[in-house]
Amino acid sequence: MRIRSSKYVAVPLLALALFAAGCGGGDEAAPEGARAEIGSTNDINPHDVGDLRDGGNLRLAISAYPANWNALSNDGNDFEIAGVLRPMMPRAFKTDAAADLTINTDYFTDIKLTSTEPQQVTYTINPKAVWSDGTPITWEDIQSQANALSGVDKTFLIALNNGFDRVEKVERGVDDKQAVITFKKHYADWRGQFAGNSFLFPKSVTSTPEAFNKSLVDAVGPTAGPFIVQSTDRGQGRIVLGHNPNWWGAKPKLDTITYSVLDSSALIPALTNNEIDAVGIGTRDELKTAKSTNGVAIRRAPGNGWSHLTFNGAPGSILADPKLRVAISKAIDRQGIVTAIQNGLVEDPKPLNNHVYLQGQKGYKDNSLGFDPAAAAKELDELGWKLNGDVREKDGKKLEIRDVMYQDDTWIQMAQIMQQNLAAVGVKLNIDTKPGKGFFTEVIQPGDFDAGQWSWIGDPFPLGSLFQIYGYNPNDLQGNYGRIGSPELNDLIEQAVSELDPEKAIELANQIDRKVFEEGFSLPLMQSAGNVAVRANLANYGAAGLASLDYTKIGFLK
Known part of the structure; x- marks a missing residue:
């Protein structure tokens, strides 16, 4: 299953923090061991529970109060809501x-x-x-x-x-x-x-x-984990979890977990002022500040969130023609984007070249069409979009598209690079930023965009989200907000989802990925870097990668 985020996420599995402001300086070395692959490691400062003191409050940050505590619902399908629920809900x-x-x-x-x-x-x-x-x-x-x-x-x-x-x-x-x-x-x-x-x-x-x-719009219902909601304050933007008196498992070492709603610009100051205990690192400047903060350690395991540009191919939209979407895709320099954003955060930054698997996951391969602006210009000419000054036109209509995203400096920086790339082939990209509130329900889900930027958060079960995102049924939107698809793609998804042989399923999934590129569905941009600044005395918590956390074993060292 994949869950979404309007923000550029740094460590989605932990529901810690957001990928915040721009590029920063260029001379900061990436953290030791920083790799653009997942599945090889995690970095959580592992300790036996005997090394931990009893009690303590783990202080974390979220960007907004939950709109709906039901993570199965369209309104609750959000990585931060899932992060708050993890200490409280059953998983198999x-x-x-x-x-x-x-x-x-x-x-x-x-x-x-x-x-x-x-x-x-x-x-x-x-x-x-x-x-x-x-x-x-x-x-x-x-x-x-x-x-x-x-x-x-x-x-x-x-x-x-x-x-x-x-x-x-x-x-x-x-x-x-x-x-x-x-x-x-x-x-x-x-x-x-x-x-x-x-x-x-x-x-x-x-x-x-x-x-x-x-039923879960205003408050969480019955849960079943080591922690339970102890108190909430929507006005103050605070959620406190305490021990579940009906919990039958190992007793948690922590007394409480507190989630506070903070703007992305307030996260690093809150960490340095000892107001929160962990924060995702999204920029080189943030990394430099965190590394210089006493009592803070940098933990690193590649993240499972990834950013992308999704096109709107609904009938009547300017990008309804898949050949046009593909031509535009070829004009976008994804390596240039990831270098600008992640240089100094990971070693040898690379774009994500697969819609199904993350770098490092079994099954990952590069199925992308590549960066080829000359081919893009040629294909646009062949489609009848001819240069008229700086912008192409066809039948009196300018090739001008609106790129919608959450108001965040990193999203904007990525969009500006794409804007320059597309201008070079005569496509005008307009940047249209939106607030976080209502971003999906009022903008993305109704299809009020030509192109949109947000993040998907993966888990170890990538085939389960194939129909959710890439299958097309006009009467069942789920996560296909661009309304793009084909009977051929649906058939391939059906074959992959039905295949119980893991090796054959991987082969089919990569056929699907190539077809998604060929449909001009979306462009994966980059995987989250996975750098996390954490209190140095916090154990069994940090950069989890694909691993699940045991909330009964998280705590502070004696």
């Missing part, structure tokens, strides 16, 4: 830095693929597992969520199906603590249905469209 698997999976035994004692014809998965729930209101977690919670995300009832405003559109039924197993999921069509990423960026919610949230869409 834990992951390490290489994205290898182990069952999360706090919630499930066993998870098995028990049949392939038909595909059948059996979840055995930990008998001790209960929601924070004391209600047992049962097979009915799984059944209710499967029904809500199936897409059958369009009044559930879901962020994605996550494979539940392929589920035939969910049945009670040997008792209420066992669920048997039977698929009507194979689903390759079945392990990610309640893992990665996907949580299990109680049936009280997923049982009806009204509850799903609205």
